Amino acid sequence: MFLDRDGTLTQPRHYPSHPDQLVLQPGICTPLRALQERGFALVVVTNQSGLARGLFDLAALDTMHRRLRYLLHRQGVRLDGIYACPHHPRAVVRQYRRICPCRKPSPGMLHSAAHDLGLDVTRSWMIGDSACDIVAGRRAGTRTVLVGHGSTGNAQHPVTTARALRHVLHAVPDTPATGPAR
Ligand SMILES: [Zn+2]
Numbered sequence: 001m002f003l004d005r006d007g008t009l010t011q012p013r014h015y016p017s018h019p020d021q022l023v024l025q026p027g028i029c030t031p032l033r034a035l036q037e038r039g040f041a042l043v044v045v046t047n048q049s050g051l052a053r054g055l056f057d058l059a060a061l062d063t064m065h066r067r068l069r070y071l072l073h074r075q076g077v078r079l080d081g082i083y084a085c086p087h088h089p090r091a092v093v094r095q096y097r098r099i100c101p102c103r104k105p106s107p108g109m110l111h112s113a114a115h116d117l118g119l120d121v122t123r124s125w126m127i128g129d130s131a132c133d134i135v136a137g138r139r140a141g142t143r144t145v146l147v148g149h150g151s152t153g154n155a156q157h158p159v160t161t162a163r164a165l166r167h168v169l170h171a172v173p174d175t176p177a178t179g180p181a182r
Pocket of ligand 1: 100
């Protein structure tokens with residue numbers, strides 16, 4: 001289960017750079033626990049071009065992600081991984097200025113996570129609130145759920161939709177939790 005961060009797991013915010021700015025979307029922990037119990041790995045995949053734009057540094061991102069893990073963990077949700085892309089083609093921070101294979105809609109972060117965690121992408125889902133999430137999932141070979149009111153960006157590829165992450169159990173069929181993590 002690949003999860004977008006800003007606007008999906010957490011409330012939308014323009015380039016959050018401080019842990020206090022990460023606020024979980026309401027009601028998400030019950031469905032996330034249920035997915036975890038079904039055998040899904042929970043992996044965050046997030047574009048963080050704020051790094052490329054010099055708005056915060058890796059240490060700040062780390063602090064934010066420790067906070068994210070804590071907020072979820074105290075409600076029984078354990079993240080199996082957090083993958084963040086720091087790059088942008090027009091980055092002001094030179095070390096992050098490149099066209100990379102990880103920035104969504106490219107599927108690089110999903111590929112890395114699948115490799116690292118031994119996930120079967122064909123039994124995985126990418127859940128996000130924007131077209132780039134859906135395209136990244138499709139390119140990686142996952143099924144996809146668009147949450148909120150975002151555009152799919154490509155009507156030829158129908159995706160499952162849910163009003164918000166808290167409603168996602170209705171969108172993800174009750175797959176038997178057998179075999180390796182997904
Ligand atoms: Zn990248």
